[in-house]
Amino acid sequence: xxxxxxxxxxxxxxxxxxxxxxxxxxxxxxxFLAEVEGAEELRxxxxxxCIYAFNHNNAFESLFVPVLLIWLLGGQRVSFVIDWMFGxxxxxxxxxxxxxxxxxxxxxxxxxxxxxxRVKAASSSSRDECVRRLDGGASIGIFPEGTRNGDPFRLxxxxxGIGYIALESGAPVIPVGIEFLASRRRGRVPFIGxxxxxxxxxxxxxxxxxxxxxxxxxxxxxxxxxxxGEIADEVMLAISPLCGKSYPYFDCEPEAVPTLKPSMEAxxxx
Numbered sequence: 661x662x663x664x665x666x667x668x669x670x671x672x673x674x675x676x677x678x679x680x681x682x683x684x685x686x687x688x689x690x691x692f693l694a695e696v697e698g699a700e701e702l703r704x705x706x707x708x709x710c711i712y713a714f715n716h717n718n719a720f721e722s723l724f725v726p727v728l729l730i731w732l733l734g735g736q737r738v739s740f741v742i743d744w745m746f747g748x749x750x751x752x753x754x755x756x757x758x759x760x761x762x763x764x765x766x767x768x769x770x771x772x773x774x775x776x777x778r779v780k781a782a783s784s785s786s787r788d789e790c791v792r793r794l795d796g797g798a799s800i801g802i803f804p805e806g807t808r809n810g811d812p813f814r815l816x817x818x819x820x821g822i823g824y825i826a827l828e829s830g831a832p833v834i835p836v837g838i839e840f841l842a843s844r845r846r847g848r849v850p851f852i853g854x855x856x857x858x859x860x861x862x863x864x865x866x867x868x869x870x871x872x873x874x875x876x877x878x879x880x881x882x883x884x885x886x887x888x889g890e891i892a893d894e895v896m897l898a899i900s901p902l903c904g905k906s907y908p909y910f911d912c913e914p915e916a917v918p919t920l921k922p923s924m925e926a927x928x929x930x
Contacts, residue, residue, distance in 0.1 A: 663691045672735035682758065683735060686727045693852070694728055698859035698902075701834060702732060705862055709794045711833045712738060713822055713895050715815055715903045716803035717849045721838055723752065726759055726801060728857060729836075739793055740801040741786060743767060762789050762800065787821055794829040804892055804899075812843035815907045818896040823888030826865045826895075833895055835860040837902025844904070858902040865891055 667687060672680040712729065714721075726740050737759055744763035747753045764786045790800050802825070804818040826833055837858040843849050893910050900907040 667691065670731075670734075672731075674733070674737070675735035679758065680735060683727065683731060686724075686755070687731050690724055690728050690731070693854050694724070695854070695856045696728070696732065696859075697856060699732055701859040701861055705832065705834065707736065709797050709799050709829075709831050710862065711790075711794070711822065711826060711829075711831050712799065712801040712836055713833050713899060714801065714803050714836045715838055715896075715899050715905065716805050716808050717838055717840060717843075718808055718810065718851060720852045721855065722746065723755065725838060725855075725857065729801065730759065736799070738799045738801045741790065741803070745769065762786050762793070787824055790825045791828045794825070794831045800825075804895060810849045811905070812840070812847060812849050813905060815896055815900060815903070815905045817909045818889075818892035820885060820888040820892050822895055823891035824884075826891050827884070827888060830866060832862040832864050834862050835895055835898035835902060837899050837904070839902075839904045860898050860902050863895065863898060865894075 667684055672683060675683060714725065716722075722742065726738065729738055730736065739760050739762050740756075741762045741764060742756060744765050745767065746756050747761065747763060790802070793800060802822055804822045805816040806819040806821075807816070809816045822833070825831075837856075837860070839856045839858070840849050841854045841856065893907075896907045897910055
């Protein structure tokens with residue numbers, strides 16, 4: 661009963677009445693399926709724009725994890741970087757548009773009229789759009805693995821996109837781990853099940869930006885690409901202990917963080 665009272669009473673100052681009602685409805689599955697650890701890390705950022713970086717397990721979390729994050733932020737919208745085809749799905753596409761997503765256009769469609777739409781829109785860079793929104797004061801959510809990863813034990817190699825975005829925007833990165841609790845026992849990631857969302861400490865990469873700007877740093881595309889890849893690896897190493905998966909693409913990995921006992925109070929911090 662307390663969960664539903666919290667669902668009805670929690671202030672959502674960043675949303676209109678209509679959007680607040682929609683968010684409360686979408687939060688209902690999370691009341692039963694999601695727990696949160698480390699939500700206090702969100703208060704270190706406040707309302708400043710930042711990059712939320714998640715591991716990516718399956719399609720289920722593509723909708724319900726953004727809902728949970730926006731709920732924890734009191735209704736403050738976060739634009740997630742998602743596959744453009746999600747925006748074409750009935751109902752799901754409409755729901756995704758409520759968070760003003762940033763679409764990635766590189767995947768082709770076998771449906772001719774959809775493919776024509778993709779080609780027309782693909783001239784815009786999703787990376788540039790991420791930087792533009794961060795510079796404008798908005799936050800973004802991104803999955804550095806670049807695709808769904810059903811392996812319950814290992815993360816995929818990070819794409820360098822998040823590194824470029826962090827370099828060009830100067831925004832801090834908050835690593836977030838998504839762990840399906842039944843994954844290790846079953847040996848696979850379930851389509852739906854209980855998850856724990858764990859937030860890590862904000863990561864700053866200002867020192868990297870300074871080295872790019874330095875005249876003697878060998879600045880150029882190759883140097884910047886390598887630096888972006890290193891940042892992406894650092895972020896994934898931070899996500900690794902938060903989601904319970906290893907990241908075997910780096911010389912060393914951080915010591916695992918012990919799992920705390922999940923609690924509903926963590927889901928709805930005061």
